[in-house]
Amino acid sequence: MNWELIRLLFLHEARMLVRARRTVVMAIVLPAIIMPLMLYAQKYSADRRERLLTGTIYRYAITGEFADRVRLLIDQTRKSLSDAQDDESGRLRQFRFVETAPADVRASLGKHEIQFYIETITGGEADKSRNEASNTQEAEPRRLRGVPVINVVYSGDRIASDVAHSRMLELLRLARQRDSLALLAGRGVAADAKDIFAVEDANVATAGQITGSLVGRFLTLFLVMMMLTGGAVAAMDIIAGEKERGTLETLLTSAAGRQEIVAAKQLAITSVALVITLLQGLNFFLYVRLKVVALPKNFELQLPTGMALALLLLFIPLAATIGSVLLMISAYAKTYKEAQMYFFPVYLISLVPSLASVMPGISLRSAIALVPVANVSVAAREILMGRPDVMMIGVTFAVMSVTAAYLMRASARLLSREDIIVPAHFEAAEFLGGAALFQKRVLRWFALMWVVTFAVALNVPVLATFRRQLLFNEIVVMMGATVLILKVYRLNPIEMLSLRPVRPVVWIAILFAIPSSYLTTLGVFQLVNTVMPAPQQLLERFAEDVIPKGMPTWQLLLYIALLPAVCEELAFRGILLNGLRRKLRPAGLILGIGLIFGLFHVMLYRIAPTAVLGIILTAIALMTGSVLPGMLLHAGNNALGVVLGNDLNLYVLRSWHFLAAFTIFGLSLFIIYRNRTPLPTR
């Protein structure tokens, strides 16, 4: 990277953006003017509505047999309002009701002469009409027999009628309460029937924690929205606009490298996004100060330096990720308009993970820590609530940094793609299909398989049982995708699934590796459990889920040992390994495929041990050039889990057991290495 070139290009981009009227108007002027205008208009309209409603005289009528009694009750209650101090009474005091006496109340309501009318119905009449209604099976609110009904009839399509009837209902409820008390008092009970016992509440959370929880839930969403909309204005112009104007080719023929060009453009987008977000933040604080926006009661945001730094640490890679996403849209589109078209769906999709903090019960110490953006959202909430999880914040930062770096690299690659620079042409792989295209697409297939596995595991109740879920994951997802990939890209199954024989000594080494690798992964599991303890409840559920009670052993062996060993090895060490083999070096392949294998095992604390197993299996597949030894090891490892199951008490095992297992396992791997028949890699 030539930093001087990046600086030069960044300043150039900044100058171009500042001089672009479209950018300045859309990004700075509009939000700075329109948002306060909208807020002011909303406040003005709300105030005016309130004034209008309180200044209006509402006309109504009362009909029915006990109209006089209701009239009296209303009068008495309204008089009593002047003494009461509560909010409800205050609001009711402001409303002015005037009773009129039209000949036909319903017609009068229809002509807007009155806002509502009160229909008084005796208990007998009400019972009669209930009997009729029950014949026609109409539902009726609960009412004891003989109790009279006061019905407020209004027209819900008119604001004045709606508001007036609500206020009258409130008034009538107060009147009912007063009347009940008077009745009780008349019979010698001088107490409020509601005060048999007092109901109170006590909140142990501080105002700072409550505010933190509120702000934390929406902070990431707000930032993502602001950065996406703010950055988009700059991003759309920055590559798509250059393509449209023909300046991209000029720039690409300069001595600046694609990496430098992308880095500078990314920096420019991120800077614009941050500046606009900052401006909007300042705007917001200004409105709060000017009382255009009202904060909730007891709002008290506490943000010590440490927390602010932690938030900053997470928001920087978040901003870089958003910048990269925007840059990729811009690079992919041929014109400014096309880029705008792509922006909206990407915007909506990007908001989804940032809503993770709104979901109840999601903690950062879960698989969510591995989901970009969603992890920042949950981490920000926990930080603002004063409960930061330092280790998981570190994991979040690492995941976000890797995501940002990967997306930046992908953006740079986009600028090297000839079908992007010269849009009339196809990339050779895209056009010819087959193995070349398979290598380009294999990761997308596995991402899709991962999403399907996740979505189904969590959301389809029919597949929630152990057997069905396993059959679905192994047969439909793993084998289905494997067969589909072979068919779509016209691949040779023997070659792509690495179905090759190996030297006999390899099989012997695998037989030794089965128990030793089992103990080694258990050791890793224990190690992980000390650093990141899995909740006891989850562990118990996990044990139940994996080894269901009452199932015959042969079935357990079939479902847990044989099926995953065959299907997963063909998918991961067959398809995935062959798809990535020419792209990555052996170390990258082993770690990458191991991690992907781990990620398919849904729960966070299962990821580490299965990733270790995945690493081992990938290394063996690379050394032997075959999936078959890995299948045996995988099946043996899982079968041991079934046979030993819960009977193996981990606490009986001492360190030297693990050490011995590790040594035997190392020796087995060494034997396999010495007898290797590898496939060529990068």
Next chain:
Amino acid sequence: MSAPVLVRNLAKAFYDEGRGEIKAVDSISFECHEGEIFGLLGANGAGKTTTLRMLSTILAPTSGTATIMGHDVVHDPEGVRKNLGFYSATTALYPRLTTRETIEFFARINQYPSKRVPERVEYLIHRFGLEKYADARIEKLSSGMKQKVSVARTVAHDPAILIFDEPTVGLDVLNALDVQETIGELRAEGKTIIFSTHIMSEAERLCDRIAIIHGGQILATDTLAGLREITGQHYLEDIFVLFVKAGQETV
């Protein structure tokens, strides 16, 4: 010392939805000598622009090699671009920059010695008669003036090799003559120039050697006099048609 531009068996295949695999450039070889104007003469779609885009590293060759001042286009693209000025009808200018800013930006981005940039910018403004428009934004300039600024930005970092891909397309006669004159002057300054055109008169007037390119293949490379001698024709147009027909018959 090897030639400043050396092209060996360079090929480029594209894939088009309707036509399948297209050999836009089909194993061409040529070299340019120092201080000469080397012409690539061919009809539209002959493979001129694809060849020049490979030389300027925008496109990667499917096979073959090419070096610019000893830098390989595949393995050292930055080195190639530092020594190259690329001008074509598709390389536009930034409309929101001024003339001065444009020249300065391209001098710096192509890593012309930083201290000498202001002096270089002033020299080029004067050299191309852009004094009156030095601080005007590009979007305000006439097409003739834009053309001059384009040439100035191409030579901003004083590269040894210049590529002009159909530089007079869309220009009126006077502006086209102006560009031709400038290219002639640049040769006089010692630049090695690759000049692609489909206009015979331009090639006749400017080029020291001419390569006739058709269907992605170079059919002949020689001086104008040499081509006349081989074909027995005087006019370049007749020479060109003769080679293209001969090429088609061979196919």
